[in-house]
Amino acid sequence: MAAVARLRNVVIDCPDPRALAEFYARVGGGTPEVQADDWVVLQIPDGPRLAFQTAPGYTPPDWPRADHDSQQFHLDFDAGSTWEEVDAAEKKVLELGARLLHAADKEDWRVYADPAGHPFCLCRIEHP
CATH class of the missing domain: 3.30.720.120 (Signal recognition particle alu RNA binding heterodimer, srp9/1)
Incomplete structure (x- = not known):
């Protein structure tokens, strides 16, 4: 198309x-x-x-919300193919001012809020 x-x-x-x-x-x-x-x-x-x-008057998205309203948008970042790489990336983004919102053992992504409150993800991506 x-x-x-x-x-x-x-x-x-x-x-x-x-x-x-x-x-x-x-x-x-x-x-x-x-x-x-x-x-x-x-x-x-x-x-x-x-x-x-x-x-002006910016209000960050509230993620997650009980009513499942939209999070507006989010960015996904490839943090590597191993959990060690993701853990290292997590340490760095937290030092930069991010805040962890969601992490689960069986998911290949973790959700953070940037300093303005927008959600973004660090993803574990298996590279061929």
Whole structure:
């Protein structure tokens, strides 16, 4: 099927675009580019272009919620193929200010909140 357009950015609302872009640069790589006081762009190497914008009155998603309302969005990061790699990645994101939301023994992913409260996952991906 022919595309109508190409995806340019995944835009993330937050109270402090510079700080959140720096957090994700440390998680996924790249260098944040401040384009305006309320707009910072981060190109993840070999990945998506993320844009962070100031949202006055920002309220983070509440995940998980008993009523199962949408979490708005989340980002998945490949943290390696072994649990040792995932554990090392977890230690680093927690040091950067993430907060663990969900981990279960039989799941190949763990859910965290970034410093602005958006959920993201570190995933164990078996590489061929």
